[in-house]
Amino acid sequence: MIAAPLAHRFTLAWGRSRVLSALAAGAASALAMAPTGALAWPVIFLTFPVLVWLIDGAGTGGRRGLLTAAVIGWWFGFGYFLAGLWWIGVAFLVDADKFAWLMPVAVAGLPAGLALFTAAGTALARALWVPGPARVLALAVGLTAAEWLRGHVLTGLPWNSFGYALASDLRLAQTASLGGLWSLTFLAVALGALPAVLADAPRDTRHPWRWVGLGALVLAAMFAFGAVRLASTPVGTVEGVRLRLMQPNLPQDLKFRYAAKDEVVAHYLKLSDLAANPPTGAPVTHLIWPESAFPFFLSREPAVLAKIADHLRPGTVLITGAARAEERPDKGPHRYDVYNSVQIVDSDGAIVTTADKVHLVPFGEYLPFQATLESLGLEQLTRVQGGFSAGTRRRALEVPGAPPTLPLICFEIVFPGAAAADLPQDFPRPGWMLNLTNDGWFGDTSGPHQHLAQAxxxxIEEGMPVVRAANTGISGVIDPLGRMQVQLGLGREGIVDADLPRPLPPPLYARLADAVPFTLWFAALGIVILSRRVREPASTAKL
Structure with missing residues (x-):
């Protein structure tokens, strides 16, 4: 009962006070995300109890109670996404004359849309609500279901799912090897909301400190598991593979200007030059450049390929992001599809293999109802006529002199389970994930830090290293335990050399995927339903 006066203030809140409380609690929860999450992630132990108490005051069931809970959830979600995703608006200032007017729409509109999922989650929680500790599980069930849907519906956007709060600490993040992001999301909500029981009346929760102590034991077990895994899991390196990551830090307006072709290529080659910048350690075998590296189609520029060949030593290959065009006679004369791709160039200057991006960014790489919106004068941020086309399926790349890699371009890396999705049954497990990206759209904001945290x-989920090359940062090599082996900071120009870590045997999540979080979710749902059934006869007997 120690927190009862505070709880009553939120439970009895009404009108504007209720809205502002939900909005503030949601906005404060965003502090648990990168770049502040490493220090501020425990804020969830303050904000989720507020959400519980606000839902406590949402009425006693029925449509009115569900609607009130949904409104509370929407304002909580709106505050959370507004505070966590404000940086998206910076992208509209890159080509300000064309897109600046859309900035307010994006900054407020996207959080408003994403908050609908949070609203659905709190409405589901309210439908399952039962006094006492079980309502904490009801909230975790509702919000985890909503977050999973957010990661899948309408192409999905699981960015900053609540589970990343626990992933801010590398020891806690190791739990993802067992149950992935969605298990962390369930645990973050359940553990974060558990202090709410300290305000419960004795008839609802006996010995509330015992429940909080149980939550503390779960958290301690996660810390212990992570610490032991980090200390006792050896991670070797692949023999004969030495990587060089090039981070050009080019301004966006230069990066996409064809007239700057020679300047861009000269900049890349100067930074990457193996003779002018001798490698640290073993000779470089693989040079890696970021997403959409060129303001042209590389395959149509033989002079550029020849320059690249001149800078590559025999046996060294270039792995680079590049747009490519594929003619489509079936669409009419001079029509083609444009793909955002990864291409491998050998030391003879030949493009030996290509993989296309499968999961495109809405409004960034294509427009929903592309032809209709283009006819109204609208364009996606990349300003490619007709938008980019999506690859037909994700596939691993055979890399000369290295294990096969799975290319995940830009935000493809934010989707749990993507490392194995769509791969042929007979294809061997890739040895590493390659994340080529261009976070230069978002400047020196929290966006690139959040992107790195998700990579x-x-x-950790896949037990597979991630090699990340970004135009403006943050580039680096992440081992299969989530530790940064090397890193080049945001907004810096340069190169970094590193060995390629070996993958671990597939952890539990890599083998079972969402079966683990689904089991956890259904078990919690069963406990909540059982608690309701036990409590209802008791209430009836008192009457």
Whole structure:
């Protein structure tokens, strides 16, 4: 009962007070995300109890109670996404004359849309609500279901799912090797909301400190598991493979200007030059450049390929992001599809293999109802006429002199389970994930830090290293335990050399995928339903 006066203030809140409380709690929860999450992630132990108490005051079931809970959830979600994703608006200033007017729409519109999932989650929680500790599980069930849907519906956007709060600490993040992001999301909500029981009346929760102590034991077990895994899991390196990551730090307006072709290529070659910048350690075998590296189609520029060949030593290959065009006679004369791709160039200047991006960014790489919106004068941020086309399926790349890699371009890395999705049954497990990206759209904001945090969690989930090359940063090599082996900071120009870590045997999540979080979710749902059934006869007997 120690927190009862505070709880009553939120439970009895009404109108504007209720809205502002939900909005503030959601916004404060965003502090648990990168780049502040490493220090501020425990904020969830303050904000999720507020959400519980606000839902406590949402009424006693029925449509009105569900609607009130949904409104509370929407404002909580709106505050959370507004505070966590404000940086998206910076992209609209890159070509300000064309897109600046859309900035307010994106900054407020995207959080408003994503908050609908949070609203659905709190409405589901309210439908399952039962006084006492079981309502904490009800909230975890509702919000985890909503977050999973957010990661899948309408192409999906699981960015900053609540589970990343626990992933801010590398020891806690190791739990993702067992159950992935969605298990962390469930645990983050359940453990974060558990202090709410300290305000419960004795008739609802006996010995509330015991429940909080149980939550503390779960958290301690996660810390212990992670610490032991980090200390006792050896990670070797692949013999004969030495990587060089090039981070050009080019301004966006230069990067996409064809007239700057020679300047861009000269800049890349100067930075990457193996003779002018001798490698540290073993000779470089693989040079890696970021996403959409060129303001042209590389395959149509033989002079550029020849220059690249001149800078590559025999046996060294270039792995680079590049747009490519494929003619489509079936669409009419001079029509082609444009793909955002990864291409491998050998030391003779030949493109030996290509993989296309499968999961495109809405409004960034294509427009929904592309032809209709283009006819109204709208364009996606990349300003490619007709938008980019998506690859037909994700596939691993055979890399000369290295294990096969799975290319995940830009935000493809944020989707749990993507490392194995769509791969042929007979294809061997890739040895590493390659994340080529261009976070230069978002400047020196929290966006690139959040992107890196999500790439790190993919490494832990899959037990597979991630090699990340970004135009403006953050580039680096992440081992299969999520540790940064080398790193080049945001907004810096340069190169970094590194060995390629070996993958671990597939952890539990890599083998079972979402079966683990689904089991956890259904078990919690069963406990909540059982608690309701036990409590209802008791209430009836008192009457």
């Amino acid at each position: 790190r969690l993919r490494a």
